[in-house]
Amino acid sequence: MIRVTVIFFARARDLAGTEKAVFELSPDATTSLMMQVLVDRYPALRELQDHLRLAVNRSYAAGTAALRDGDEVAVIPPVSGG
Amino acid sequence: MIEIVDHPIDVPQVLGSVSHPGAGGIALFVGTTRNHSHGKEVLYLEYEAYVPMALSMMTQIAEEAKARWGLHAISIVHRRTRVDISEASVVVAVSSSHRKEAFEACRFAIDTLKKTVPIWKKEFFADGAVWVDEEGHKSLEPEA
Numbered sequence: 001m002i003r004v005t006v007i008f009f010a011r012a013r014d015l016a017g018t019e020k021a022v023f024e025l026s027p028d029a030t031t032s033l034m035m036q037v038l039v040d041r042y043p044a045l046r047e048l049q050d051h052l053r054l055a056v057n058r059s060y061a062a063g064t065a066a067l068r069d070g071d072e073v074a075v076i077p078p079v080s081g082g
Numbered sequence: 083m084i085e086i087v088d089h090p091i092d093v094p095q096v097l098g099s100v101s102h103p104g105a106g107g108i109a110l111f112v113g114t115t116r117n118h119s120h121g122k123e124v125l126y127l128e129y130e131a132y133v134p135m136a137l138s139m140m141t142q143i144a145e146e147a148k149a150r151w152g153l154h155a156i157s158i159v160h161r162r163t164r165v166d167i168s169e170a171s172v173v174v175a176v177s178s179s180h181r182k183e184a185f186e187a188c189r190f191a192i193d194t195l196k197k198t199v200p201i202w203k204k205e206f207f208a209d210g211a212v213w214v215d216e217e218g219h220k221s222l223e224p225e226a
Contacts, residue, residue, distance in 0.1 A: 010130050010202035011213040051215070055200070058135040074132055074200070080214040081129065081136075081160060081201030082113050082172050082192060 002027055002069035006038065012052060012075040015044040031061040034073055051078050083157040084140045086131050086201075091159050096173045102154035105177035109184035111192050113172040115165050119214075124205045129162045129171060132200040136160070139199045143191050151187040153178045158191060160201060171203075 001024045008016045016038075023037060031054045039046050054061045055074040067073070083099045097110055115127050144156045154177040161171050174191045178184040195201075203214045 007132075009132055009200065010204070011215075014213075055132070055135055058132075058138055060198075074135065076132070076200050077202070077213070078215040079196070079198065079200055080203040081131070081199050082196040082203075 001025065002029060002067060002071075004029075004034070004067055004069075004071045004073050006034075006073045006075060008075045010077050012045060012048060012077045015048060016042040016075070017044070018042075025067065029067045030064045031056065031067065031073070032064045034067060038075065045075075048077055052076065083159065084137060084144055085159045086133055086136060086140075086162050087159060088161070088163045091161060091170045091173050093170060093173055096157050096159050096175050099157045100155035100175045100177040102177045104179060105154050106179050107181040107184045108175060108177045109181070109188035110176075111172075111174040111188050112170045113192065115167050115169055115171050117167045119205050122207050124167065124207060126167060126206050127165050127171070128204045128206065129160070129165060130202045130204070131160065131162050133162075136199050136201055140195065143194050143199075146194075147176070147187040147191050150190075151176075151178060151183040153183065153187055156187065156191065158195065160195070160199075162201075 004023055006021050008019050013019050053076045056071055117124050140158045147156055157175045159173045165171050174188050176184045176188040204211050
C-alpha cells in the first residue's frame with residue numbers, strides 16, 4: 001500500500017468538512033482512482049466533482065497520473081485569484 | 083519579486099522593484115476589490131492560497147513572460163486573508179525596453195494568474211458569503 005496526504009482548499013474544504021486527510025491506496029493507484037475515493041469518502045464533493053482538479057506535489061496532474069508513496073495531493077476547486 | 087502577503091501591498095515598492103536603466107517603460111496592473119457582485123453589496127473579501135504551489139506557478143508565469151517578451155524585470159504580488167473594499171488584491175509590474183512588450187506581458191501575467199494559480203476569493207455580504215468561481219458557478223452558503 002502507498003500513503004498519500006490529501007489537502008483540501010476553499011469550497012472543496014467546506015464540502016469535505018476537513019482540510020487534510022491521509023489515504024492508503026494500492027500501489028497502482030492513479031489520480032482518477034483518488035478522485036473516486038474522495039467522492040466516496042466525502043459525498044458532498046460530488047456536486048463540485050466535474051470542476052475539481054488535483055495537483056500532485058504542487059503541480060496540476062494532467063489526465064490520469066500515477067501516485068507514489070508520500071505524495072501530497074491537493075484538491076483544487078475553480079480558482080478565483082486576482 | 084514574487085510574493086503572497088497577509089498585509090496591504092506596498093504598490094510603489096512593487097513598481098520600484100522592476101526599475102531598470104534599460105527600460106523604456108513600466109506597465110503596472112493593480113487589481114482592486116469591488117464593493118458589489120451580481121447586484122449585492124460586498125462588505126469585504128478573503129483570499130486563500132495554496133501558498134507553495136501558488137508561488138511556484140507565479141514564478142513560472144514570470145519566467146515565461148520574461149523569456150517571451152524579453153523583459154527587464156517582472157514582479158507579481160498577491161494578497162491573502164482579509165482584503166477590504168478598494169484595496170489592492172494583486173499587483174503586477176513589468177519593465178521592458180518598449181511599451182508594447184510591457185503591456186502585453188503584464189496582461190499575459192494577470193490573465194494567466196487568474197486562470198491557473200491556486201488562489202481563491204470569498205465574498206462576504208451582510209447575509210452570508212460565497213466562494214467566487216470565475217467560471218460562474220456560485221453557491222450561496224450561510225455563514226456559520
